[in-house]
Amino acid sequence: EIVLTQSPGTLSLSPGERATLSCWASQRVSNNYLAWYQQTPGRAPRLLIYAASSRATGIPDRFSGAGSETDFTLTISRLEPEDFAVYYCQQYGSFPYTFGQGTKLEIK
Amino acid sequence: EVHLVESGGGLVKPGGSLRLSCTASGFSFSSYNMNWVRQAPGKGLEWVSSISSSGSFVKYPDSAEGRFTISRDNAKNLVYLEVNSLRAEDTAVYYCARDTDSWSGHFSFWGLGTLVTVSS
Numbered sequence: 001e002i003v004l005t006q007s008p009g010t011l012s013l014s015p016g017e018r019a020t021l022s023c024w025a026s027q028r029v030s031n032n033y034l035a036w037y038q039q040t041p042g043r044a045p046r047l048l049i050y051a052a053s054s055r056a057t058g059i060p061d062r063f064s065g066a067g068s069e070t071d072f073t074l075t076i077s078r079l080e081p082e083d084f085a086v087y088y089c090q091q092y093g094s095f096p097y098t099f100g101q102g103t104k105l106e107i108k
Numbered sequence: 109e110v111h112l113v114e115s116g117g118g119l120v121k122p123g124g125s126l127r128l129s130c131t132a133s134g135f136s137f138s139s140y141n142m143n144w145v146r147q148a149p150g151k152g153l154e155w156v157s158s159i160s161s162s163g164s165f166v167k168y169p170d171s172a173e174g175r176f177t178i179s180r181d182n183a184k185n186l187v188y189l190e191v192n193s194l195r196a197e198d199t200a201v202y203y204c205a206r207d208t209d210s211w212s213g214h215f216s217f218w219g220l221g222t223l224v225t226v227s228s
Contacts, residue, residue, distance in 0.1 A: 001169075035214040037153070044203055044218035045145075045153065056208070056216060088153055092213025096169035097155040 002027050002091050004100035012108040019076040021103045023089035028069045030093030036065055036074045039102075040085045048087075049074060079105075110134040110217045112204045117222030120194055128189040128222055130204030138162075138182040141207040143215060144189045146200040156202075157189060161210060194226045 003026040013019055023034065032052040037045035047056040049065035052072055062077040076083055084107050089100040116128040130142070143158045157178040158167045166178050177190040187204060201223050205215035 033213060039153075044220060045215075046218075047208065047214055047216045050208065050212070050214040090153070090155075090214065095167050097158070097213065099153040099155065102152045 001096055002029065002094060002098050004089050004091060004098055006087075006089060006100035006103045008103060009101075010104045010106060012106050013079055014108045015079050015081055017079050019074075019079055019083070019105055021074040021087055021105070023067075023072040023074070023100050025070040025072070025091060029072075029091045032068050032072075033091060033093035034065075034067070034072050035090045035092065036063075037088045037090065038083075038085045039088065045088065076105075081107075110206065112206065112217060112219035114202060114204050114219045114222035117202065117224045119225045119227065121228050122195060122226055124194050124226070125190070125192045126194070126224060128191065128202055128204075128224070130187045130189075130219060132185045132187065132204075132206070135206070137185040139210050141211050142178075142180060142187040143205045143207065144176075144178060144187075145203045145205055145215070145218075146198075147203070147221075148197070148200040151200075154200075159187065191224070194224075196226050198224060199226045200224060 005024045007022045034052045036049040039045045053065045064075045086102045086104050111133045113131045144156045156172045159178045163180045175193050180187045201221035203221045204219040206217040208216040
């Protein structure tokens with residue numbers, strides 16, 4: 001099983017700032033099949049990024065993903081108020097699919 | 109518009125069983141893999157099962173193997189998750205999710221979830 005570790009656990013920033021979230025995999029993620037999701041309280045997750053760097057349909061271009069093999073990042077170039085949420089990475093290169101424990105992005 | 113609606117959650121005693129349902133609409137249901145993902149209160153996401161478009165291929169994590177069974181009825185646009193021998197740690201919101209593409213492994217569409225509470 002591939003264990004995903006996200007860092008930091010909590011990130012405190014202000015609107016307009018740049019956010020960089022990390023996701024490390026315990027083993028190489030096959031084909032860089034790594035996705036990122038955003039979740040706000042009481043709502044279902046929303047797919048942001050798949051295949052490490054491809055934006056999902058309708059996702060603003062301030063969200064970008066990068067990385068390969070075991071090290072991945074999600075960058076939000078300029079934070080909007082609606083971006084403050086919890087972010088999860090997920091690997092789907094091998095079963096069992098696994099998620100990271102999440103990074104909470106909070107308003108400073 | 110893609111729509112997924114879960115039902116069947118509730119309060120169940122330890123050792124009990126439930127069958128969760130997910131009703132799908134707005135897309136060609138029989139063309140897509142479907143999945144269940146759960147989230148314990150205040151915790152992160154955990155994938156619990158996937159089923160191929162035809163229903164011939166299913167997968168589970170070790171934590172669900174032998175206790176959870178995923179199935180689907182393509183004629184009725186329904187996907188099910190039968191959960192048995194429930195434990196307190198199975199308490200969670202259970203989400204139904206659709207693969208982005210026919211088999212992609214990432215999930216673009218999610219239901220609102222159904223809460224399962226395991227308690228005596």
